[in-house]
Amino acid sequence: MIRKLLPFLFIITHLSFAQDASVFKPDSIKKTIEAKAITSSLKVDGIMNDAEWKLARPVSDFIQIEPFQGKQPSNKTEVRVLYNKHYLYFGIFARDSLGKKAIRATDFKRDFNIRQHDLVALSFDGFNDKRNAMALVTNPYGVQRDLLSFDDIYYDLDWDGLWRVRTTRTDSGWVAEMAVPWQTLRYPKTAQQTQDWGFNFYRIRRLTNEHTAFSPYPRSFRYTRMDYAGTLTNLQPPPPSTNIRVQPYVLTSFDRYRNFSNRPDDNNLKVGGEIKWAINPNAILDLTANTDFAQADADRQVNNVTRFSVFFPERRQFFLENASLFGVGIGPSDDLAGGTMRVQPFFSRRIGLDDSGNPIPIDVGGRFVYRSLKRNYGAIAMRQREVGDTPGTNYFVGRYSENFGKQNRLGGLMTVKNRPDGSNITGTIDGFFRLGESHSLNTMAVYSTSTNGGKQGFSGLAQYYYTTNQLKVWWTQSVVSKDFNPELGFVSRSDVIGTTPGIFFYNRGKWIPFKKFVRAFEPGIMTEFYHQASTGKLIERQLNLNPIWFNFQRGGYFGYLVNPTYQRLTEPFQPLGVYIGPGEYNYVRHQIYASTDPSKVISLNTEFNWGTYFDGRLNGHDIRMQLAPIPHVSVVARYNRNHFRNVGEQKTTTNVDLYSVEGRFALNPRVQLIGFYQKNSENRSQNYNIRLSWEYQPLSYIYIVFNHRGFDNLQLKQMQTEDHVIAKLSYLKQF
Template sequence: MIKKLPNLLFFITSFSFAQDAEIFKPDSIKKKIEAIQISTTLRIDGVMNDPEWKLAKPTSDFTQIEPYQGKQPSHRTEVRVLYNKNYLYVGIFARDSLGKKAIRATDFKRDFSFRQHDLVALSFDGFNDKRNAMALVTNPYGVQRDFLSFDDIYYDIDWDGLWRVRTSRTDSGWVAEMAVPWKTLRYPKTDSLTQNWGFNVFRNRRLTNEQTAFSPFPRSFTNTRMDYAGVLSNLQPPPPSTNLRIQPYFLTSLDRYKNFDNKPNENTYKVGGEIKWAINPNAILDVTANTDFAQADADRQVNNVTRFSVFFPERRQFFLENASLFGVGVGPNEDLSGGNMRVQPFFSRRIGLDDNGNPIPIDVGARFVYRSLKRNYGAIAMRQREVGDSPGTNFFVGRYSENFGKQSRIGGLVTVKNRPDGSNMTGTIDGFFRLSESHSLNTMAVYSTSTNGGKQGFSGFAQYYYSTNQFKFWWTQSIVTKDFNPEMGFVSRSDVIGTTPGVFFFNRGKWIPFKKFIRAFEPGIMTEFYHQASTGKLIERQLNINPIWLNFQRGGFFGYLINPTFQRLTEAFIPLGVTIGTGDYNYVRHQIYASTNPAAALSLNTSFEWGTYFDGRLNSHDIRLQIAPIPHISILARYNRNHFKEVGVENATTKVDLYSIEGRFALNPRVQLIGFYQKNAENLSQNYNIRLSWEYQPLSYIYVVYNHREFDNLLQKPKQMEDHVIAKISYLKQF
């Protein structure tokens, strides 16, 4: 049966091809919003009472995306666009019959979660290439979210643009008033007097999860799929000119250590900064000196009981910008499709951080990025300082990709890590092919070599997706050889051949009961087969059968999975201190995932796992409780437990707990106090981070940070502790 399962999945998917009646093609006649030129400067206060707004005719012809694609919205959204020589102004009135009572927002975090907020989003395609977009998003309290999108596949989520928004909330809905400097936007220099850009406006009414858009698109896509965008017409932007941003900083810190060898207490001062030069609308150069990331969010610990390495996301701002150009690779999607295997030839956390996430100073670095309709290329060069046993290290990554067709590309990437004792290099060839609106193929081949030891290795993958409004099918084939070693990259597992097909079904038929509460029934099957690359033998098999998955109208969900699993251990496996010996193991795990409405003042997200585990049993649960009585106050508590029962060579019965609590307290989107505490029984560690942040003018900040870490070192008794108090001020000036 197991051998026949991939064929069964392929048959089910092939049979369903003809069922896709709702993935419509982009309309050849584009909807338009006309921008009106003014000579005055507007006051941005979220009220829209300047008389100039009356010059622009409101556009309100929106279409539902969710839950009823193509239907009329339940609530009107009105959009007006004005501009002068310095700014593009957008005014939006999100009407609502319930007024303020309908508004949902859980925090004031910049780049907030789409699932927890009312919002309106603007998508700009200044080059009309129908591939790339700049998205500016706000919620009813003027909190900003902005990102860059490329082919609606790769996203620079943490890109921060320089723009301003103010909002107001009334008994008729809420108003957003935005002012975007022309220097923030990207557009070509042309001889034409006027320009027309690709443009879309998207709204999410979070109370009912109703999503609407000015220019409609299939619900399985997003508002940055710009071949479906409308047109923003009659623009007369100034010709692109010198665009230089300078952001120096000054920092002082008190560093205290207890029970460390050769690590004295210090009081330090630090000066550095960054320069961003938009050389032209296509090319940007970033230079950083004495780089500092004191304000970066702290990593969240994870207790891992799988055979895959944990992937910690990048949190440092310099490396987050334009990350999508260099971030080629394969990995699981947010909805768990695609398989668990992750391979990235370049992973920016290899620069300026050790294996435990501790910072290593960066002396100087630069990044150059060029993007156009035909091609994209860029490079990063960094110098990491010599500290203790870690020698001075040079890092380089170069990237080139050529676009062709509507949304396809081929490219290459090179990484070089150079230390006094040798160099490590990788070379990558990759491609993405949009075969149709629903079909796509992503491929990559990587070669690695090291001068110190001379080992060479190979990794590659091919990943096919077929996505419609009715189902999503994927097949990922990957390989990582035993000696593949990308020292500037990330690999979740070595010496493995992965085969991971799967399918999700999206059902919204009238037969679904309790339609007032249940929006969709989405069962699925996710299979994973792993063979050892050096021997060809099967070493792991998972059949993740998901017979029940319900998505609720208010954003919650409930799902049940059963996972028959086979594991062949060729060496000891030690999850959370429990040693499991070599041999073959068959066991079955059960999982329940559930969430209430994540936008509510009180929300709960839980997962429970139980069943056999190798030669014993393992019960696990993860509980997250969020309390957000008002957006100014948000508290998230988490409790994670793994309870082993008679597992491993020592027949171990033990519990490993992980606790955390974080709070965000905000006067407004610009002044916030953020705290985070975490305790882990696995290594007896306690960490907390407290950060006061004041954005005293756009993208200029004052930070006061306190970090505390304590943990048991098996080679050092008693417990080691360190404390850091940091004050930092940065100032951004745009020329």
């Protein structure tokens, strides 16, 4: 089957080169926006009535990215830039002919979902290397989102910068005022008095799903692709100086356990904190002691019926910062392109968490990161405390990468997990190559060894992408040996050779029906072939055919997929308690995905699947509804069901249901009450988490958290429950 696909994908890729004109090259003459120096300080209140704003020339010549690349925006955006010796100020007026009636925002969550909000975004390239970007984003209610981007492929989405924004909404649009401390920004120390930075500005008007930018770029890319950025000129930032951020905390907690042996109720008083030292514009040192993650968002349960391990994202702030430097790996992209195989030599959730996601105390740790135009390197060292049967463990991660050419990189990664009974070590060599505006290649080779068992393993991967405004073509090739075991990493499956080519078509021709409602027709083919590495035999084949996929003008979508699948089980498989024995299976699954406009007061997101499944049938649905009458109140209800019929050796027929409700209630972006509840019929588990958060000054918090977890222990034949009440105060001071 692979041989049959090769000519097809070759022809498609060959034809796609003729369409490269849609991916235009960066303009050699950069658009500019000039910053004006002031000596006074501005009152950041979202009104822009300070006289100093009249000194700055507004820039408003924006260009559409979506839906009509290169056209003029339907509503103008004006941007002004000022600065003094402490702050870089931005004044933004997002004009709108409908005024406040057009504004869309569904919640006050920091790092909000950009598909649900009006927003404006700034991206900075202070070193002018056209590779690294710092992005600051806000919505019409002053909710913050910020991130770091590297080569527009690696992202630190949960990086939190120290900056201030206030907004107002009027009958002619909305206004945002931002004050960004120079200490938050990254730029070189030079002898030149004036600096010019790479800069872009991006806006989404959610009502019409229109995207515009100050400096245009192909719509298949992002606003953090800094080789397409414009220039922010006439900056005179102060020389980078000592920049130390201290964030101590004090915490008190009460833990109660029921039907757990050797786990009595407990009270704790805990003190700890973190220090961040920006040694210079390129180097940052983070130190942590008695590390605590009580405020981190809790994991949601997932009912998994695939043979792949579920990948739960990191949610703890200390590990989220600069994660992209250490985040070497290959996996599916946001739109599922690239295939489902995922290999990461380093996965930070292996530190301070057990296999069930329960916390294990971290005594002390540190992270050093250096980034520059030519090279990047860093290290992480952590000490995990001994708890019960888990011995004290030392962790080390080292990373080095060298940049060369326009956007190419070669690097290495080493991880060490050391326990009294031995060490697990991995070594990685990786490379990323930007072969043109549309072509990229990501490669990786990993070796693992364990001193206590003597087993050694290998994993090698290569992932090619070709992306234009009309096509996305990929080919991911992977091999994971039987004994590959990165104990500080994540691998979705072992003893496998994976081949996952695919293609998406992006069609916007006049022939598309219902153009008033349909923006694009985007069918695709996603194929996956897996052979057992130790025997060479085919063990899985999926032909994911996606003949129907419509993206609607207002942000919704509708798609249909059919998945002819072959599975050769070499060992038993037990999804959600249903036992399926070894053997060969052929079956066909069908899936429908649909979503309404996610920015509306009421939005619906659904998935229906049905068809044969191994030796029986499986029908399922996942329905998610959000109610957000005002941004201060957002409630999400979700219902997931898997109905097995005559599946497995015992011809099991059963329903497995997962219910969940999440709520977010906010006085403003800084005072919020967040909670969720989940009930799973598989083991009668009931979990809920309630968290009150008050950001009483930037990045300083008071938290009150209540967490409950209960489930049936089948071995003990009784319900086990645990309850945790936590109060935490943190304070951030920047010097």
